[in-house]
Amino acid sequence: xxxxxxxxxxxxxxxxxxxxxxxxxxxxxxxxxxxxxxxxxxxxxxxxxxxxxxxxxxxxxxxxxxxxxxxxxxxxxxxxxxxxxxxxxxxxxxxxxxxxxxxxxxxxxxxxxxxxxxxxxxxxxxxxxxxxxxxxxxxxxxxxxxxxxxxxxxxxxxxxxxxxxxxxxxxxxxxxxxxxxxxxxxxxxxxxxxxxxxxxxxxxxxxxxxxxxxxxxxxxxxxxxxxxxxxxxxxxxxxxxxxxxxxxxxxxxxxxxxxxxxxxxxxxxxxxxxxxxxxxxxxxxxxxxxxxxxxxxxxxxxxxxxxxxxxxxxxxxxxxxxxxxxxxxxxxxxxxxxxxxxxxxxxxxxxxxxxxxxxxxxxxxxx
Ligand code: GLY
Numbered sequence: 001x002x003x004x005x006x007x008x009x010x011x012x013x014x015x016x017x018x019x020x021x022x023x024x025x026x027x028x029x030x031x032x033x034x035x036x037x038x039x040x041x042x043x044x045x046x047x048x049x050x051x052x053x054x055x056x057x058x059x060x061x062x063x064x065x066x067x068x069x070x071x072x073x074x075x076x077x078x079x080x081x082x083x084x085x086x087x088x089x090x091x092x093x094x095x096x097x098x099x100x101x102x103x104x105x106x107x108x109x110x111x112x113x114x115x116x117x118x119x120x121x122x123x124x125x126x127x128x129x130x131x132x133x134x135x136x137x138x139x140x141x142x143x144x145x146x147x148x149x150x151x152x153x154x155x156x157x158x159x160x161x162x163x164x165x166x167x168x169x170x171x172x173x174x175x176x177x178x179x180x181x182x183x184x185x186x187x188x189x190x191x192x193x194x195x196x197x198x199x200x201x202x203x204x205x206x207x208x209x210x211x212x213x214x215x216x217x218x219x220x221x222x223x224x225x226x227x228x229x230x231x232x233x234x235x236x237x238x239x240x241x242x243x244x245x246x247x248x249x250x251x252x253x254x255x256x257x258x259x260x261x262x263x264x265x266x267x268x269x270x271x272x273x274x275x276x277x278x279x280x281x282x283x284x285x286x287x288x289x290x291x292x293x294x295x296x297x298x299x300x301x302x303x304x305x306x307x308x309x310x311x312x313x314x315x316x317x318x319x320x321x322x323x324x325x326x327x328x329x330x331x332x333x334x335x336x337x338x339x340x341x342x343x344x345x346x347x348x349x350x351x352x353x354x355x356x357x358x359x360x361x362x363x364x365x366x367x
Pocket of ligand 1: 160
């Protein structure tokens with residue numbers, strides 16, 4: 001609806017413009033939102049064409065991380081006429097240059113607004129691919145096929161997309177929800193153990209913040225989850241995703257509830273950056289979770305550290321990292337507010353809260 005208000009501003013008689021000032025209001029129609037379909041099963045990637053009804057699109061593009069070539073070949077077999085675009089592995093690919101390269105390739109291949117972009121890989125690829133889908137011709141249909149546990153339970157759920165800019169991570173992005181997320185548990189069974197554990201850190205994080213029964217279930221079943229027994233793996237993944245879906249449905253825009261997902265990430269991001277990204281994201285967040293619980297004196301520290309230990313994740317800040325250097329990185333983050341930082345921690349298991357962490361409190365970690 002467009003309202004036109006015409007006002008004659010008597011106080012502005014000397015303006016050279018002889019016309020009255022016009023104020024217009026444009027109220028965009030509420031964005032049409034289709035729900036994202038999240039499918040969890042085994043061997044899904046071998047029959048994507050019928051699951052995704054790809055015949056209704058004029059082009060289908062498979063954007064994938066070059067590091068998952070064997071998985072990409074299986075997807076290509078199920079989608080014989082798709083256009084494949086491999087992306088070099090590593091966070092350096094999350095860049096505007098890469099977005100431009102992919103856009104040019106898609107244009108050369110005749111892609112239109114009625115193209116389907118299928119993105120397969122870990123969190124780097126789903127962040128990048130989701131961003132391309134969100135901005136190509138102002139937005140095209142997107143399906144995510146995450147291949148790491150971190151992407152399955154966190155990055156691919158909830159519509160956040162991102163590329164890095166200005167030497168900082170995730171500074172440019174959109175909220176663009178995919179049409180569907182296809183989660184093939186068989187792929188998770190084949191992940192190297194360390195990479196699987198890194199994803200479990202995000203699962204433990206979400207359970208600790210918002211789902212006490214799920215956290216207790218993890219404590220009882222972590223052995224089977226680590227062995228990736230079908231039943232336990234499927235239950236673990238489904239419960240973690242259900243918890244994240246509930247959060248995103250309440251607060252898509254990170255205003256309150258969604259901020260709880262930052263548990264471990266305020267200190268974790270600084271640890272990861274100071275390690276020059278040699279520490280994996282999961283390992284850095286594991287260290288961050290323990291450090292944040294200690295500084296903000298939250299209860300149930302032992303329960304969280306026992307679970308992180310059971311999945312062989314590190315718990316302590318590395319000796320090589322100084323308090324000053326870590327604090328400086330934390331202050332440069334998006335979560336900085338007047339010399340303190342925002343930090344999400346579980347007050348007790350299942351009861352997450354966003355707190356303020358001051359430099360003084362942070363220094364208590366360094367005796
Ligand atoms: N990865 C955090 C979020 O989706 O909000």
